[in-house]
Amino acid sequence: MRPSASLRTSVILVVALASASHVSAQTFQRLGTCPTLGCVFPPDQTDFLAGQLFDIRLEVHAPVNGTEAFNGGVVNEQFSFCVQRGREACQDVTKFFKIKDSVLEKWNFTYYEDLFAKDAGTPVLVNVASKAYRALSLTKSGPYAAKLTYNGRSTTIANWFVREPATRRKAKNVLLFIGDGMTQSMITAARLIAHKSVNGKYQSLMQMDQMDNLGHQMTHSVDSFITDSANSATALYTGKKSTVNALNVYADSSKNSLDDPKVETIAELFRRRIGGALGIVSTAFIADATPAALCAHTRDRGQYAAVVTEYLNNATTVNATFAWPTSCQGPDVIFGGGAEQFIAGPGSPGGVDYYKAFQAQGYNVVNSKTQLLAAGNKAKTLGIFSVSNMAKWIDRNVLKDNLKNQKNSPTGDGTDAVDQPGLKEMTLKAIDILQSRSKKNQGWFMMSEAASIDKMMHVLDYDRALGELLELDDTIRESIAHLKKIGEYENTLIVVTADHGHGFDVFGGADTKYLAAQTDDRKKRAAIGVYTNSGLSGYTVAEGSLPNNNTIVYGAEGPNFPVQWNPRYAFAAGFGANPDHRETYALNTNGPRVPAVNSANGVVVNPTDNVDGFNVGGTIGVDETQGVHSLQDVSVFANGPGSEAFRGVYNSVDIFFKIADALALGRTS
Amino acid sequence: MRPSASLRTSVILVVALASASHVSAQTFQRLGTCPTLGCVFPPDQTDFLAGQLFDIRLEVHAPVNGTEAFNGGVVNEQFSFCVQRGREACQDVTKFFKIKDSVLEKWNFTYYEDLFAKDAGTPVLVNVASKAYRALSLTKSGPYAAKLTYNGRSTTIANWFVREPATRRKAKNVLLFIGDGMTQSMITAARLIAHKSVNGKYQSLMQMDQMDNLGHQMTHSVDSFITDSANSATALYTGKKSTVNALNVYADSSKNSLDDPKVETIAELFRRRIGGALGIVSTAFIADATPAALCAHTRDRGQYAAVVTEYLNNATTVNATFAWPTSCQGPDVIFGGGAEQFIAGPGSPGGVDYYKAFQAQGYNVVNSKTQLLAAGNKAKTLGIFSVSNMAKWIDRNVLKDNLKNQKNSPTGDGTDAVDQPGLKEMTLKAIDILQSRSKKNQGWFMMSEAASIDKMMHVLDYDRALGELLELDDTIRESIAHLKKIGEYENTLIVVTADHGHGFDVFGGADTKYLAAQTDDRKKRAAIGVYTNSGLSGYTVAEGSLPNNNTIVYGAEGPNFPVQWNPRYAFAAGFGANPDHRETYALNTNGPRVPAVNSANGVVVNPTDNVDGFNVGGTIGVDETQGVHSLQDVSVFANGPGSEAFRGVYNSVDIFFKIADALALGRTS
Structure with a gap:
């Protein structure tokens, strides 16, 4: 952020600071971005691209107990919310966006105020009243203020800013x-x-x-x-x-x-x-966070089946209670690991064969480096090359025996995925497919992750x-050469x-x-x-x-x-x-390292890791194995x-x- | 280095690789930059500014024992050295630089080939024959090759490059x-x-x-x-x-x-x-490496008296056996700690009062923040504000009691240096003095170190x-403002x-x-x-x-x-x-931390440091306290x-x- 942006927010800051009266909330937060009892999402300080879609969520909290206990935990359901552009008048959200009001939702949740409370098993219970407004957008650039009035005269103001967008496209891809x-x-x-x-x-x-x-x-x-x-x-x-x-x-x-x-x-x-054309490439299981974040919408990155559902369909499919009218529209290329979300079983959406679901929507499905390199460039292509994360560069290139006895074939047949491509092969092939599928001047967008x-x-x-980092660097080098070609x-x-x-x-x-x-x-x-x-x-x-x-x-x-x-x-x-853990600084020749393991007394040194090494005591909680x-x-x-x-x-x-x-x-x- | 530079050196590289036959030398080196038995300094791959002065040192080694033992340790004193520019003929060094030949020097040294040898107490003895040529320079840009021929037909080639210099001055200061x-x-x-x-x-x-x-x-x-x-x-x-x-x-x-x-x-x-005009500012003792490196020439940064001698005089003063016809010519500003090199005693050059030596050459000497701020801007100024390193920002600004009982007054009178400037005060004052002393268009050069x-x-x-880093940032900000002013x-x-x-x-x-x-x-x-x-x-x-x-x-x-x-x-x-050491992550309120101390069994946790903390086992040798x-x-x-x-x-x-x-x-x- 440059000074001009700082100055723009300096007035607002007083509000934010005045709200932060509970220092313990610096770490053990009732709800992130909501230091007061009235919450607005998107929160204060949010910037938007002009025309970018977003939902609004409002929450009013009434903690039953704890340092913020309010009104015996009875939540005040009377709250109002208005939005103003610049110095214009603040209009009720329904008028501002020309939408209907939404229904009131109510729930409760608990949290701990600090570690002492956690040890004592004394959580705070919070009652909540809420409304949400879906799939809105702001098109005019400049500052906005979104104001929640709750509990009578309390207010939470979220200052939003729509950045002036570029009008001339510089990059095709x-x-x-x-x-x-x-x-x-x-x-x-x-x-x-x-x-x-x-x-x-x-x-x-x-x-x-x-x-x-x-x-x-x-x-x-x-x-x-x-x-x-x-x-x-x-x-x-x-x-x-x-x-x-x-x-x-x-x-x-x-x-x-x-x-x-x-x-x-x-x-x-x-x-x-x-x-x-859109491409997603990763050496992780393809429902992992970094690829998932291109298309998926969830508070819990662990909802892998929902993630691949959003790759193929959209968020409305995942949660049909409200519409989200934008999606990745089925990326042209999806390459990575994570066959467990595609093989019919507990990890796949609805337990069905999700390779077939992709094929039903016109995808070519490939499951090995050989198939990848042989595939045409015309069709949308799903390439899943292993169960879980893909093999590492060192194991694919130097210590190939480590690919054996993994039973990680993406077909689910229990064999080993010994014919996996690397990031370079996936990325270069993705360029060719995207290039082939890009209509004139539309271009393509690809994210390629060395996970x-x-x-x-x-x-x-x-x-x-x-090794993975060097493979990424090699991939960048080759991609530049290929793009030039x-x-x-x-x-x-x-x-x-x-x-x-x-x-x-x-x-x-x-x-x-x-x-x-x-x-x-x-x-x-x-x-x-x-x-x-x-x-x-x-x-x-x-x-x-x-x-x-x-x-x-x-x-x-x-x-x-x-x-x-x-x-x-x-x-x-x-x-x-x-x-x-223990350190020897020697190469782990038997495959990826497992430095620490769980025990009855929490995480301890893995007894089979680096047996020649010296002990290094941990610096984080004994619930962390990594x-x-x-x-x-x-x-x-x-x-x-x-x-x-x-x-x-x-x-x-x-x-x-x-x-x-x-x-x-x-x-x- | 950009690709063009890489290409320039690709031919040479074969020589360098062919020399690196002893892998143990990757770490326990006989002599850095000299993998063969014939050494050239400046070594292969050196770049020069056109006209920059440098010495040449040649060494021929004959190890008596060890994996490189040669000729029973009898060193061959017959070696020759020529220099060529581009594809011109290689001329004997005396002819190339139009200098006399220098005298042959001989000595020996020992080193260990690895840790096992160190434990066993079995060093390698190396006999050396050497020549040196002083204060030379190369003015024409482009590649040079410097070739040492030794032990009959063995050669060591140092490829040097003189970069094309800028002809237009962009910066005054x-x-x-x-x-x-x-x-x-x-x-x-x-x-x-x-x-x-x-x-x-x-x-x-x-x-x-x-x-x-x-x-x-x-x-x-x-x-x-x-x-x-x-x-x-x-x-x-x-x-x-x-x-x-x-x-x-x-x-x-x-x-x-x-x-x-x-x-x-x-x-x-x-x-x-x-x-x-030239300025040197540091929060370290002023003979410490980072300020010293502007003016001093020694293999051993610990020769503090020699360093301050070079500030005031030159390298020829320090080692009168040969001339070094360039120096800092007495910087206009020298601000920092390290009074032990100025108070008459074991740390000062010749044991004399070195404040007086500076005063004798026209320096104004100041020893406190008060004196610094009151000083004029016309004279060369030496400001020494404490024995050893200067006080830290936190102790000067937040925990001021920690300045007491230090007996570190720069005057050497045994009182406490409680009136020390910070990096900001020193730097801003230095700008004013340098500005005052800079003749028109000559400008000034200052190094300011947050040590x-x-x-x-x-x-x-x-x-x-x-805290020191934030003080540096504050100093940069204020310096920009002051320069604008x-x-x-x-x-x-x-x-x-x-x-x-x-x-x-x-x-x-x-x-x-x-x-x-x-x-x-x-x-x-x-x-x-x-x-x-x-x-x-x-x-x-x-x-x-x-x-x-x-x-x-x-x-x-x-x-x-x-x-x-x-x-x-x-x-x-x-x-x-x-x-x-132990970690609590709380502020060390009693002054700079001492995490570990020596003991009969090597370095151990300081029993008085962070007594509430948890133990973190070391990851480096037990001879390291830091x-x-x-x-x-x-x-x-x-x-x-x-x-x-x-x-x-x-x-x-x-x-x-x-x-x-x-x-x-x-x-x-």
Whole structure:
């Protein structure tokens, strides 16, 4: 946000501050974004693209007990809500939007005010009265104020702002790469292990390093400063920050996770406004948060069947009690893992064979790399290549035996998914299909996610995470080359970013041989070399072979992956937020790491993980088996038409507006 | 480095790879930058500014024992060295530079090949024959090859490149801010605690966030991937990567740390080429690496007396065996801590009163904030405000009692330095003096360092580190305002960056009250809230007081510091490379933290630190009492003439060239 925007909100801030009288609510919140007893969604400080669809939810709370106890818990059902544009008069919502009033809803919920209350088992009970208004939009740019009057004369004012939209379309196509959890520290570490440096000068660079424009985005949620991938993807795709686990809705307090107030995504807007081709590619199971957030609307990212239903149909299908008149309209390309949402069974929508449901709507379905590469480019294509998340680059390319005995065939026949494509193959094929299906000048939009950077960082499997990151970089490089080849490079805005970070960083080198040879934890730590003793990267030199036998040619062109993944002198890295675990810094050759496991006493070191390692005590709750996300801004790299807008430091929500402006998706009438 | 540069070096690379036959040398190196038995400094891959002065050192090694044992350890004294430009003939160094040959030097040194050898006490002995050539320069741009022929037909080729210099000066003044150890994660954390966010939208931003240009720089050393502040500052100021602890020299293997091959710094070049005014400001002791690297030349940053001698005189004074005909010529401003190098005694040059030595050369000497603010702007000014490092922002502004009983008066009279300026006061005063002393169009160059971001991160005192970072940001903001006021803003290139990072990141919130109330380490960890339970920043809300009592006005204008530094809900942060310690995440109210201490069994938890906290086992050697630096790229922010060059991703050495080009310091003849 730039100063002008700050000034615009400075008057409003007094209201927000005056509401925040309960400091405990900084962490244990009754309801995120609602520090008062009257709640408005979208909340104060929301920015909209002109013409973007959204729902409104109002809630009035009456806590029965606790520090905010009000009126014996009897909720006042008399509340009013008006909207004003600029300095015009505040009009009742029904008049402002020319809609009928909605029915009053009532429910209750409980929460804990702090950890002491949680330990004591003394929750606060809150009674709620609510109304919702669906699928509205604001077209005229400028400031708005939405005012809820409740409990007599109390008010909650939400200041909204409709940004002036771009009128000229700059980009025909958009290719958005998301390295899930990809922090700058990881990009730096990947460069270290995959690119040769001679006397401090790299002889080749990451493709990301060479992009034309660099920016930083802030990743925090609307109501907590650490985000998950659901609300961070919501921010990137809708321009609205939301709550952990929420996909394209503001989390309300109702029990139904499918009735929360929705916002329209970049994918829905691209379909509705332009009708271009749409592609979704991920190495995760395809119902996972980052791909799901292009099309799905739910407070609970775990509703996987609902997610794939929204891919194929729309939100109205998922919750028929009200209409949501925009959708992804069946993406032209959906590639990823997660066969359990397609094989008839407990994970699929209605328990039916959902591959057939896609085929019934004209999709070509492919289930292996071989089928993918052989597929035509004309039809909509669903490619599901494994149960759960797809195999990792290291296992597909270096330690192939780890693909065996997984019983993860996407066909559900109990065999192994040994013929999986990588992110590169999926993305290049998706470009061809989208290009084929894009009518003249409509162009295409694709999101391609390297999902397991995050997933492998969570389990402290640094090597696998960096393998995924290098595969992403290779994919970007090849995509640029392919776009140039087919004549679309100059038409395509390419944006590379992450949704959040992890507190990972390399701090030294580890002599893995010496470490394993010691028997005492403290002596093992002597294997960690810092500063001068961090040495040079062992990953770019072939151990025990003559230099001329190096398998990677260094130079200006990629791909560049480590010459060896398991050098004696490995990098040593730390992970600020980690469960109890052991470190050896050696490659986990048997597949993705499991650093910690549950026990009767909470999470403890996995007894079979890194048995030669030294113990590192955890820094997070003993209910966490994995590392957790971190706060730091993540990098943005961009090339192509409109990419200059991605320079500098900005909020994650701004990514949505920058892409929407490159595509000129806003409408002022 | 851009692809064109990669291509330029692709032929050479074969030589470098062929030399790297000993993989153990990746970490335990015989001599950094010298994988063969013949060494050339400046080494392969060195870039020069046209006309920049440098020394050449040649070494031929004969290891007596170990895996590289050669010729029974008898060193071959017959070696030759030629230099060629482009495709011209290789001329003997004496002919190429039109100099006399130098005398042969001989010595020996020992090193360990790995940790097993170190444990066994079996070093390798290496005999050395060497020559050095001093104070040379290359003026014609383009590639050069420097070829050492030794042991008969063995060769070591160093490929050098003289960059085409800018001919037009863009910037009259340069203001270079260094946040020592300032990683993007810290900037993000500082924003969290000092800037109010409402529903995910910051109401004000860091000054750094609002700079015009953003870049990333890679910080690794020439011979190890983790840097210290000496060689990283050398990279920033000379365009040459060097070795840990080295200041503006390439580390050779001789015993004398003052005879290593030197390179000319940006400050020396600015003095020699333009004669403008020069300022050095730091919150560290002024002989510390980051300020020292502007003027000093030594392999050992610990030679503090030599450093201050070079401030006042030159390298020839320090080591009279050879001439170094460039220097800082007595900077116009030197502000910082470190009175022990000035008070007559064991720390001062020759044991004399070095304040008097400065006064004898026309310096005005000030020793307090009061004297600083009262000082005139006409004279060269030495301001030394404390023994050792200066007091931290939190202690100067929030916990002032911590300034007492320090016996750190810069006068050496045993009283407390309670009247210390901050970085802001020092920098603003320095601008006025430099402006006053700058003759027309000569302009000025200043380096202003927030040194204790790094020093407080080392001791895991996150709050103090972020206080220093916020002070830096406030200093940048005020400096911009002051430059605008005096009409110099449009003439001044402002660059803000760091010299390296730390693996710090915020990952959640901690209920410090709940944490302290638990008695079991694992139960204490339940106080750490992640994702949703990270909550909102407690630092921007006044606890227990009405909102209207907030002492900070939020908005577009700073300064912004936390409303409170010790909220119940604090941030929880991790530090990947740490000694054994305890965490409470509460403010250390008694002064800078000491997390770990030495014991008979190596470094252990400081028994008096964070006694309410839970234990976090160390991840580095038990000889380390502090956290250590990390790998990740650091951010660069830049405003003003020439600042566009600081966009994108580049090597730390490029900062030197970008600044030198903005000042047009290169000379082609």
